Amino acid sequence: MRRVKVRLLCFAVLRDITGRAETELELADGTRARDVWQSLRAQHGQLAAYELPPMTAINESYASPDQLLRDGDELAFIPPVAGG
């Protein structure tokens, strides 16, 4: 099966929880952003309460967690924002 390479970025609380700012992922073709979130949840108990990612960004724009990931995509899950 074809694989796609995706760069996962973690910021703020997610970087603290995962311990990594950036991870290279090799995923099965057909993987959706929400599938990546589920695997993060499976690895990190502190994410258990979040069945869905708070918000999802693909290639620096907000996107649906149902979006299919393509080779070369940059994926970030966006915790609740608090700018200003």
Add this chain to the structure above:
Amino acid sequence: MTHLTDSPIDARALVAQVMRRSDGAYVLFEGVIRNHHDGRAVESIFYDAYRPMAEKEIARIIDDVAREFPHAAIAVVHRLGLLHVGDSSIAIVCSSPHRGESFGACRALIDRIKQTVPIWKKEKGPDGEEWVGWQK
């Protein structure tokens, strides 16, 4: 134009940059680190951002607001990194020939920036630190 900085914000310079000779008013908004949040003492706040996306998102919001207030000139700078009580985290300047558009544009900008720009803050006080908005 860059909307993010790691240095203290010079609000007067921002006003000078925005003002045109046709403007009769400007509104300057600064968000300032306060010493409390939800009943807890706050000593400092660390601001983190998804920088390229935050730049784009602020630019998008400015474009939207500029369309709604076509006579307003706008500048926005958000500071990142470690800030202490009394420091300004954000400055917004809106100028216009008459005051109404400056007030309206400035209010719309800060409200929308708070909603969607990927910037986060970790508050630190005597009782520890936590990322604002994250439900454990």
